[in-house]
Amino acid sequence: MSKSDIVASVKAIVSGAEDMSGNTVVNVLAKHNEYVIYEIETKDINNRIKVFIDGHTDQSEEKIQKRFNAVKQKYIEAKGMLSKSSNFEMMKHRVAHTLSTALNSDESGGADTFESLIKTITKEHEQLVVNRALYLLPSVISVAIFFVLCAYNLSDRVANGPWWQLFVVFLGSSLGGALSILINAKTLNFEEFQTKGYYFLLGVERIVLAYMAGGVAYVALKSGFLSSEILDRGYWSLMMVIVLSGFSESLVPGFLSKSEGVLHNNALQRTSR
Incomplete structure (x- = not known):
């Protein structure tokens, strides 16, 4: 067998085959x-x-095995770090390339x-942890x-005032927006931009959007566009609606579409008269 020939057992390791331990090669x-x-598939x-x-x-x-033993501990440590990498596909190739270079080099x-x-x-x-925290x-x-602010102004005298309702709207919007951000954060790529402040601005943009969604929901309640009975049930009911609107800003286009339909129907009725 010449040096240029691939050993049969090595050649047999291909995608879809099984290795010597019965693992499926992917x-x-x-x-x-x-x-x-x-x-392997695991x-x-x-x-x-x-x-x-x-x-x-x-x-x-024996020569190749000796080279492998020289880097074995660091190789195992590098493999153990792969679960921390947000780009596993790239890092696994880097680990393989580094090991291959070590096995080929005297x-x-x-x-x-x-x-x-x-x-x-x-x-x-x-960097990933910092960017996520900033977001x-x-x-x-x-x-x-x-x-x-809500806890400080919690009193019978203030509870019925407009400021209390405003604080409730902002708190509910914040809670809903924060919950949405926490749930969706794991699906975002926090290595796309190098500037740390960019992720902070994204977080600000998202919470402002939650404020706006909560504000639209509050206006819809006060105008009677949504059931005004919710306001009669106390501030917990009001806050629940605001939390939901802050959590899902997609509710706002639904409010606006419904409002547009109502105004259009009213205009048609006045025209027919």
């Missing part, structure tokens, strides 16, 4: 004549990447390369402020 990340780095993200080494001779296999330094990769993954994870910060501040 992706081949790197393949050489005497080793292959591949991905729910454990830290165990998805596998390495199989089979040399042309005992001497060549020079030391593979461990240093893995150390650099680990630092990169850690830094990206920290959530405006809604948290808003809820805290209006909760304090």
